[in-house]
Amino acid sequence: MLEKKPGSSPKRQSISYMNYAGMAFQMGILLATGAFVGRKLDHYFQTSRPYLTALSVVVFLLAAFYLTFKDLLRKEE
Numbered sequence: 001m002l003e004k005k006p007g008s009s010p011k012r013q014s015i016s017y018m019n020y021a022g023m024a025f026q027m028g029i030l031l032a033t034g035a036f037v038g039r040k041l042d043h044y045f046q047t048s049r050p051y052l053t054a055l056s057v058v059v060f061l062l063a064a065f066y067l068t069f070k071d072l073l074r075k076e077e
Helices: 010-045 049-076
Strands: none
Touching: 010 049
């Protein structure tokens, strides 16, 4: 069986799950924004391949990882 940690209530656990779900939602939104911005830039500059889309997604992915790690480190304190 699962052992419960002392002082962990169901309410506290549900808040923790909601925080993690919020982080995942934030990452998804950032990646979608990066793809959208990259496609618009590729269309504007009329590139032959989606180089700017790939670059934009990578930049937004790094930003998403940074924000996620920052949130995780803040929650541990």
